[in-house]
Amino acid sequence: MGIVLTRLDERLIHGQVVLGWGSQLRPELYVVVDDELAASDWEQELYRLGAGETAVVFATVAEARARLAEWRASPPRAVLLVRDVGTLTRLAAGGLYHGQPVNLGGLHHGSGRRQVLPYLHLSADDLAELVSLEGDGAQVWAQDLPDAPKVQLHSLLEG
Amino acid sequence: MSEAAGTMGIVVAHGPMAQGLVDAVRRIAGGAADALAPFSNEGRSPSELKEELERLAGDAPTILFADLLSGSCGMAAMVVARGSERRAVVCGVNLPVLLDFVFHRDLPLEELVPRLVAKGRDGIRSLPQAS
Numbered sequence: 001m002g003i004v005l006t007r008l009d010e011r012l013i014h015g016q017v018v019l020g021w022g023s024q025l026r027p028e029l030y031v032v033v034d035d036e037l038a039a040s041d042w043e044q045e046l047y048r049l050g051a052g053e054t055a056v057v058f059a060t061v062a063e064a065r066a067r068l069a070e071w072r073a074s075p076p077r078a079v080l081l082v083r084d085v086g087t088l089t090r091l092a093a094g095g096l097y098h099g100q101p102v103n104l105g106g107l108h109h110g111s112g113r114r115q116v117l118p119y120l121h122l123s124a125d126d127l128a129e130l131v132s133l134e135g136d137g138a139q140v141w142a143q144d145l146p147d148a149p150k151v152q153l154h155s156l157l158e159g
Numbered sequence: 160m161s162e163a164a165g166t167m168g169i170v171v172a173h174g175p176m177a178q179g180l181v182d183a184v185r186r187i188a189g190g191a192a193d194a195l196a197p198f199s200n201e202g203r204s205p206s207e208l209k210e211e212l213e214r215l216a217g218d219a220p221t222i223l224f225a226d227l228l229s230g231s232c233g234m235a236a237m238v239v240a241r242g243s244e245r246r247a248v249v250c251g252v253n254l255p256v257l258l259d260f261v262f263h264r265d266l267p268l269e270e271l272v273p274r275l276v277a278k279g280r281d282g283i284r285s286l287p288q289a290s
């Protein structure tokens with residue numbers, strides 16, 4: 001198992017990911033999928049500082065789609081991170097996340113977004129895209145930390 | 160914050176930690192704590208954190224004291240200080256760091272920052288001392 005967690009989190013590499021999840025999952029690699037960051041050396045350097053000794057790879061969505069099977073098939077143990085719903089759905093388009101879990105870990109308030117959980121704010125468009133992702137076979141759930149309750153996507157729709 | 164004499168400090172940390180640290184400095188150092196502004200990441204997106212830290216830092220020489228390097232606070236602080244000779248970041252902030260800062264903030268930034276890092280490390284001890 002290469003990818004041990006795919007997580008949507010606006011903060012990408014930060015305390016909850018590195019310490020909260022990292023202490024349980026013990027990743028050897030963070031894969032950050034983001035078109036903008038993949039082209040920004042100085043921002044990559046900052047995120048690497050936050051990752052400690054764990055390796056970090058930055059990839060565009062196109063690059064990540066091309067390498068997803070490789071990352072899944074073999075070590076190192078990787079945590080894949082995206083910071084917005086649009087990137088997640090472009091990454092998963094065409095059923096690439098069929099049967100795969102997707103963790104919603106943190107999105108702050110923003111234009112058109114409403115709070116669905118204390119750590120998660122989603123717009124109607126975000127929700128529609130996530131429902132579509134689940135319709136394509138992904139298993140979408142929200143959970144900020146490993147010891148917090150899992151909340152399935154359908155529960156968020158009822159709120 | 161009082162800019163009367165030297166570098167200003169912004170403590171940026173998770174939850175109520177920043178306010179707690181600044182309150183503790185005030186109990187020990189009194190009005191010298193006016194050189195510090197507490198700032199919490201609670202409820203703020205990464206972009207809001209950066210924008211508000213940028214506004215708080217203003218034009219004064221400023222040290223951004225972050226609780227954790229691998230965190231949204233440390234990340235935002237590093238972005239705000241990037242490319243500025245008047246700003247610096249100290250991660251892993253503790254009370255010894257802040258107490259030393261409020262009494263020595265008249266020092267030049269290039270002298271003050273390594274001093275604070277040393278003070279912070281020196282403030283962590285195990286007792287009895289390991290041989």
